[in-house]
Amino acid sequence: MFGLFAGHRRGLGVRCVLEKLLDRVRKLPIGDPAENAAVGPVVNEGAMQSILNYAKVGAAEGRLLTGGKRARDGFGDGYFIEPT
Numbered sequence: 001m002f003g004l005f006a007g008h009r010r011g012l013g014v015r016c017v018l019e020k021l022l023d024r025v026r027k028l029p030i031g032d033p034a035e036n037a038a039v040g041p042v043v044n045e046g047a048m049q050s051i052l053n054y055a056k057v058g059a060a061e062g063r064l065l066t067g068g069k070r071a072r073d074g075f076g077d078g079y080f081i082e083p084t
Contacts, residue, residue, distance in 0.1 A: 030083070
């Protein structure tokens with residue numbers, strides 16, 4: 001019975017914490033920081049492209065858990081990126 005969960009019980013706890021964290025990150029409001037949004041735009045298109053390229057690398061390596069795309073809904077041509 002002692003060997004049944006050998007090394008696996010801790011993994012379940014970490015997974016639960018990670019899922020809760022990801023849920024909170026996905027719900028972060030994106031928008032104008034002057035309106036108390038948690039996630040504002042990046043400084044310019046070059047910065048946005050650089051960040052999106054890093055997210056693409058992370059996704060290719062299997063390490064991107066959420067986000068990594070340009071946030072478009074209601075932001076027009078602003079440099080908004082989904083929380084990643």
